[in-house]
Amino acid sequence: MVTPMRVALLFVATATAIGIAQTPSDAEIQEAMERGKTTPAKKLWEQIKKKQQVRLNRAGFGDPIEKKVTFLFDRDRIALETAEAKRQLREITVDDTKRELPLGVMDVLLEANCYNNLYAGSLPKWGPNGGVHVVLKIGEKVIQPIEKTAGRADAFPYQSLFYERYSQRAWFVFPVFSSDVTTFTVVAISSDGKQKEKELAYPLK
Helix, strand or coil: CCCCCHHHHHHHHHHHHHHCCCCCCCCHHHHHHHHHHHHHHHHHHHHHHHHEEEECCCCEEEHHHHHEEECCCCCHHHHHHHHHHHCCCCCCCHHHHHCCCCCCCCEEEEEEECCCHHHHHHEEEEEEHHHHEEEEEEECCCEECCCEEEECCCCCCCCCCEEEEEEEEEEEEEECCCCCCCEEEEECCCCCEEEEEEEEEEECC
């Protein structure tokens, strides 16, 4: 689990590499909480994926595994936590958020998808149990994740008459970049060393 103390220690270690981004103000936290109060979690996820999900590659000949990355920032985690609190009829305040949620970090969700069971054996090397890894690059500087955890995998593939999908997911946590960063590259690395990467504008557009 990423704690506020661990985030603070990481910032000390990485300040010279990427700078220190400011954590959200109380007003920004309150704005994100209002978003969570008025928007169900499912809708929030749809909004996040629409604006902050990037495909590294499509499944095809030579590489049958599609890779996507989704970025979650402080505002997203705060809104999702608030939406969950509302669902549970649980009160949550700005102070609760500042105390319980790690701020100043971004979560990166790597999703690997296979759409043909003939190639499903290639999927684990892009999953958390197979040792997949993600780094971010700013110029020549490589930023390693603070934490990485397994996401929910599809225990049973989604299938229909015309479509099937097998998926694995892994979460990685990184420090948020400072405002002087304008571009960065996300790099996914399989267990056998194959890489997929994409350069992105920062902030994401």
